[in-house]
Structures are given as C-alpha cells and as structure tokens.
Amino acid sequence: MAIWRCTLAALGLWLSAQSCAADGCGPYRVGLREYPRLYQRAAAGQFGGLDKDFFDALAERSGCKLEFQLESQPRLWMRLARGDIDMASWVVPSEQRATVVRILPIMGGRMMAVTWRDAGIKSEAEFLADPALRAVAISQALYGPxxxxxxxQLRTQGRVSDVADFDIAWRAFAGRRVALMLAYPWSLAGQPPELMAQLQLSDWHAAETATTSGLALSRKTVREADAHKLEQALRAMRLDGSLAQLLARHLPAGTVRLLPP
Structure with missing residues (x-):
C-alpha cells in the first residue's frame, strides 16, 4: 500500500506540474529582422532598437516567455508558415498573410519612393515610362496598397531586384545599381548629410492610406489563450502611454502614428 501511495503521490505531482506548464505562456520564438532603428547591431556587437524594447515590455506585461531569433525576411515567412517561428513584428497585413498569422495592428507610416535628385524622376508614371530604370525590394516584404x-507591375517587366534584407537593398541603391528604393523616411535617418542631400523622397501615393503594420502571431502555434494575453498586454501598453513612449524613443517625431486598438 505504501508503494501505491507513493506512486499516486508522484503521479499527482507530475499532473500538477503538467498543469502548471500548460498554464504558462510560451516560450514563443520571435523572428526579428535587421532594420534601421527597429533591430540593429551597435558598435559593440549587441543588438538593440525598438524591437528589443518592445518585446521586453510585452513579455513583462503578458507574462509570456519570448525567445529571439534573427532571420531574413524570406526565411521568416517560410518559417512562420511551417510553424518554426511563432511571432514577428511590424508585419504589413494582407489576405494571404491572414491565413498564416493573426496581426494585431500597432502603427501606421508613410512609405516613400527614394530616388536620386540628379535622375530627375518626378513621378511614378515617369519611372514606369523608362524601361531602363530598375527598383530594389526586400523579398516577401509588403510596402502598402x-x-x-x-x-x-515592375516584376512582370523584369525590373525589380529582390534581395534578402534592408542592408542589401540599401547597398544596391547607394551603389546606383538601381534607381528606386521604397523605404520609411526614418529608416534613412543617420545617413551622412551630404548623401541625404542627393536623395529625393517622394510620396507617390499620398492619396492612399498610410501603410499599417503590427504584431503577427502564428495561427498554427500560438494558443488562443496566449494570443488573448498578448493582445491585452498590448492594449494596456497603449492605454498607459508606454507604447507611444517606445515609438517616440526610437522613431523621429511625426513619422509614424499609433493605431487605435
């Protein structure tokens, strides 16, 4: 009988431990991409930026354990689709993406067409009219409506160079291998003034709504209860102003707006 009592007691402890583990949130794998001001390597080698501070705050508020993994944009979406990664930040929504992830909107910003002033490109129509002009884009990225x-349209004409990340895209543009790059204006902050003086930033779609982005949660791997915890934590960060403070700390004033919950 004593053996049975011990066995039952051990079983009870195991079931209790399993219950506690089931109630825990995470660990969830967050796929991060290198991008100016969002997640970039400092001179000392460590990574920092808006993403680091945002996910640290989100983990503290939600009680969810989060683990960071650095990925390129193309591999990020491949891994999200497979269920190898659970979350990603600043994801632009689309109907196709909605089948893979649930997106909690956070901010909106104006995407700009970046060209060279001496090229004299004044509009999208002028760019389209010259078949010699090429653009660079980050593979699997969305740039807005x-x-x-x-x-x-440019891809059907073979006029887009698709690359893995922002750094490669910028080097292709800065080396004048392409004539157009699409970017948020704040992503170019920090470039030398003499270089910025040569650039022309144009809003070719000023009549369109701003490009929105947010937190993406895998439909395959993030439990519904945990998604609710994360959504509530995000709502609390909005209401107490800490989310607005994070955006203001890392992004220039007036370049983004916080979206309503």
Whole structure:
C-alpha cells in the first residue's frame, strides 16, 4: 500500500506540474529582422532598437516567455508558415498573410519612393515610362496598397531586384545599381548629410492610406489563450502611454502614428 501511495503521490505531482506548464505562456520564438532603428547591431556587437524594447515590455506585461531569433525576411515567412517561428513584428497585413498569422495592428507610416535628385524622376508614371530604370525590394516584404501594385507591375517587366534584407537593398541603391528604393523616411535617418542631400523622397501615393503594420502571431502555434494575453498586454501598453513612449524613443517625431486598438 505504501508503494501505491507513493506512486499516486508522484503521479499527482507530475499532473500538477503538467498543469502548471500548460498554464504558462510560451516560450514563443520571435523572428526579428535587421532594420534601421527597429533591430540593429551597435558598435559593440549587441543588438538593440525598438524591437528589443518592445518585446521586453510585452513579455513583462503578458507574462509570456519570448525567445529571439534573427532571420531574413524570406526565411521568416517560410518559417512562420511551417510553424518554426511563432511571432514577428511590424508585419504589413494582407489576405494571404491572414491565413498564416493573426496581426494585431500597432502603427501606421508613410512609405516613400527614394530616388536620386540628379535622375530627375518626378513621378511614378515617369519611372514606369523608362524601361531602363530598375527598383530594389526586400523579398516577401509588403510596402502598402499603393506601392505593392507598382512592384508587381515592375516584376512582370523584369525590373525589380529582390534581395534578402534592408542592408542589401540599401547597398544596391547607394551603389546606383538601381534607381528606386521604397523605404520609411526614418529608416534613412543617420545617413551622412551630404548623401541625404542627393536623395529625393517622394510620396507617390499620398492619396492612399498610410501603410499599417503590427504584431503577427502564428495561427498554427500560438494558443488562443496566449494570443488573448498578448493582445491585452498590448492594449494596456497603449492605454498607459508606454507604447507611444517606445515609438517616440526610437522613431523621429511625426513619422509614424499609433493605431487605435
């Protein structure tokens, strides 16, 4: 009988431990991409930026354990689809993406067409009219309702160089291997003034709504209860102003707006 009592007691402890583990949130794998001001390597080698501070605050508020993994944009979406990664930040929504992830909107910003002043490109129509002009884009990235159709059209003409990340895209543009790059204006902050003086930033789709982005949660791997915890934590960060403070700390004033919950 004593053996049975011990066995039952051990079983009870195991079931209790399993219950506690089931009630815990995470650990969830967060796929991060290198991008100016969002997640970039400092001179000392460590990573920092808006993403680091945002996910640290989100983990503290939600009680969810989060683990960071650095990925390129193309591999990020491949891994999200497979269920190898659970979350990603600043994801632009689309119907196709909605089948893979649930997106909690956070901010909106104006995407700009970046060209060289001496090229004299004044409009999207002028760019399209010259078949010698090429654009660079980050593979699997979305740029908003105005610019995604433009890139789709240019791709049918073989006029887009698709690359893995922002750094490669910027080097292709800065080296004048392409004539157009799409970017948020704050992503170019920090470039030398003499270089910025040579650039022309144009809003070719000013009539369109701003490009929105948010937190993406895998439909395959993030439990519904945990998604609710994360959504409530995000709502609390909005209400107490800490989310607005994070955006203001890392992004220039007036370049983004916080979206309502």
């Amino acid at each position: 105005g610019y995604d159709p433009l890139l789709a």
